[in-house]
Every structure is written in structure tokens, then in C-alpha cells.
Amino acid sequence: MSNVRVRFAPSPTGYLHIGGARTALFNWLYARHTGGKLILRIEDTDTARNSQEAIDVIYNGLRWLGLDWDEGPVSSTDFMASKGDKGPYFQSQRSDLYRHHVDMLLQKDMAYEKDGAIRFRMTRDPILIPDLVVGDVSRALTDREELEPDFVIVRSDGQPVFHLVNVIDDMLMGITHVIRGEDHLSNTAKHIALFRAFGAEIPKYAHIPLILNTDGSKMSKRDTGASMQTYMEGFFMPEAVVNYLCLLGWSPKDDRQVMPLQEVIERFDLPQILRGNARFDMVKLQWMNAEYLKTAPAPQWNTLCLRELHKAGIDISTFSEDYITGALATYREKQQQLIDTPLSAKFYFSEDFAVDEEAAKKQFVPENRPRVEKLRDALAGLTDFNADNIQPVFKTTATELGVKVGVLVGPVRVALTGSPVGPSLYHLIEVLGKERALARMEKALSQIPA
């Protein structure tokens, strides 16, 4: 047991940024590593863009990644439901707390009203920010701040601003470590000043570097891969996304790439977090995803495939579960094909699959006719119709014809799948079954000129 209390405090903007997801992940990792608590707090002060859907996006994103929290809201249907005794966990429900604390500052003359807004009397001296990742940072006033060091903590419309509520919540919720994006580093001087004004203990800070686009520019909403939605709706395993994110800005210091989460939890710590911004590399994420996909449990693999098939408009409703599972299993080692072109699997579920014209032109030639015929006859005589038995049939037939196996594979593949590329032919024939396979060969023969 430890007294570590960290938090993830997203604003419900309607989407979860990959950078936000990593911030959540690092907080979660630290909590799990130390045996501390992770608090989820919804920073919904901007009521204009606050909606249930926007909050669900956060819940769903975190849950998809497998990041659970120890305190905070628990339900998307019951607004008030929460766990933990430091609530409410929605800033929109904490107005009284904020007002009370602002009054305290006002009374002590640490804040004052000006033009209808309330400003905090900010220190003029540089503030030292001890950061667990970046080191000691001395933040001096900027030129504009020299002119007006006191910053607004309550707007003239009565709304408290981010800096204020963020500090009050961290203070009241007993946050011990603030792990957040480096974009808040400069602002931390204000936060520290506020903590001091309240006479509260200042949490430890760990500002983690940002995630940028491949070209080094800032990653915003529209950039590829920026939204968690991309992964949740795409052909991705959450374990892979988490693993990739762990390695972006943190390093186990050895050559490990694919790491079980449990091991990351054991080895994760704040000082090892890297100081430089990292560029997001979708290609490497895809590789990582492929690594996980290779050993994914069958149900998970099937679910992902089925979704792609559905998107591609392929109807599988008339096929048995065994048949579907068998068909999808043949794509296990060539997942990229199914991810990129799910339509290429249509031959399993329909006679109406696309035929590659070029391939047909090349394979459906007169000299292949007797070859396919001989193979058809050989296959027709096969009783135990499985890949292990089918393969020898191809070999034997090829030998008898005095050709290489590849010569037979070519036309048959196009006849059965319509494409020159695809899963292992022997396995694919097994799944298709004798009847279907022979029928398609027959159909192809009718198209081959004599």
C-alpha cells in the first residue's frame, strides 16, 4: 500500500486524443506500480461542450484500453454515481467549493476584483518547479506578465478558470503526483503559487513530453491516429496500442519491444520518462498490432475480422460458426491482407466474388486445362478432405504431369478465389470443402479455351 494518488483529468471535448490516452496510461501505470490510487476527474467547466456523449467517449476510451480508475464517476447513465470519498468528480458539480476557496483568497487579500473578474496576486519572483522528468525548472515572468503578473482566477461571468479549479481539486482530492503533458509545464508556476496561497502541500510534478506527428508538427484532432476512435473502430487490439504507447516516451532501457503489461507495471517509474517529444509512428504501431494479432485469442481475432467483413458488406449469415472460424483462421498469418482488403475474403462466403482479370487471362489458358482436369479428378477421389491430404495430391499430380507444383497452384487459386494471392491454397480448399471446391474448378474449366 502506498499513499500515491494520481489523477487523469480530461475535458469532455467529444474525442479522446492519443496524447491524452498516453497521459492516462502513464498515470495508471504509476498508480499500479506504486500500489496507489488513480482518480478520474471530469473537467467539464466549459458547460457549452459538455454532454453525456462526450463523457462516454472518455469512459469508453479508457475502458477499451483497459485502464481502470479507483475513484471517480462510474456510470454513464447515473450522473451522480461515483466511487471514492473526495467527490464530486465533475467540476461542474464543485462550484461551491471553488467559490469558498476564492472567498478565502479574497479575505486574505491574496486576490482582488478588477473589471468584474477576480485576479490572483502572483509572485513577481521566479518560481522553482521541481519536476521528476524535466528536473528543476525556474520559471520567470514573461514580458507580458511583467506588465500584469496577476492572472484571472474567476472570469467576469463568474466562471472560475482552469488554473484555479485544477489546483483546488488536486488539493482537495489529495493528489500527490501530477503527471500531465508538458504543455502545462509553464503554467505550473501559477499552480504552485496557488498551492502556496492555500497553504497546501505542493504535489510532485512529472511533465511528460508531447506526441507529435511524423513530421514533427503538433498533433491535432484531424491528424491520422490522433483520435482513439481510429483504434477502437479499426483492426487494432487494445493491448497493442497500450504497448506501443508505453514505449513512446518511456523506455525499459533494454531492447524489449513487445512487453506484457504486467512487466511494464513492475518496471515503470517516473524518472525513466524521456524528456524529448516523440513522433507518432503509425507504421510501427501497426507492426506492434500485428505482433499481438498473431497470438490473439480466436474469439478476439474473429470479432475483429467479422467487423471488417461486415464493413465490406460481406454476408456471412448463412454459414456455420465452424466454417467462419476456419475461414478466418487461414488469414491469421496474413492479417494485413484482411485488414487492408477484407473484400478479398469474399470468396469464402459467396460464389459471386471478384475475379482478377489479369490473373484469369494468365492462368485460364489451354495448356492448363488438362492440368486442372487431372487435379480435379484426383481431388474428387480424396475421402479425407483436409489440408494435410490435399497437399500430397498437388505434389503427386504435378510430378505425374512433369511440372512444378506452382504450375497447378496458379490456375486453381484463381479458380477458387478469383485472386492470384491469398491464404494457403491447401488450407483454403479444406475450408471451402470438396463440393464447393470442385464446383468452382468445374466452372473455371468451362471458361478455359480448349
Place this chain on the structure above:
RNA sequence: GGCGUGUUCGUCUAUCGGUUAGGACACGGCCCUCUCAAGGCUGAAAGACGGGUUCGAUUCCCGUACGCGCUACCA
């Protein structure tokens, strides 16, 4: 402009002053092979620049350049 922060192969990274600067993704070649992949082997590929400190700097210090963040009555 000001205040911060950062800079090792194209990308993610290893290196606690002394290494042929290592690994992974991507890329090239070879092998394997029923296609395509996967896999195995292999190749090319890096210390931003300039000064110091030191017997010796990728590593420590300073400067320059460039990147990123912050400079709001946004969060």
C-alpha cells in the same frame, strides 16, 4: 517578441567520459516457399552546429541554429 523545454540512424530508442555507437519499425539484398505474407540471415542508415573542460567527449559547460510548449476573462 518574452518565458520555458528539447535535439543519437527517416521514426521509436540504448549508451551512467573511453563502445567497431546497440536494438526495434520502415527500406535494400539473400534464404525459405503453393501466391502473398510471416520467419531466418544480411546491408545501408545517427551523435544539429561552434566553442570550451578533459589524457579522452554522443555523454559535462557555454553559445548558435532549429523544433516544441506556454505567453487568454481556453483547457
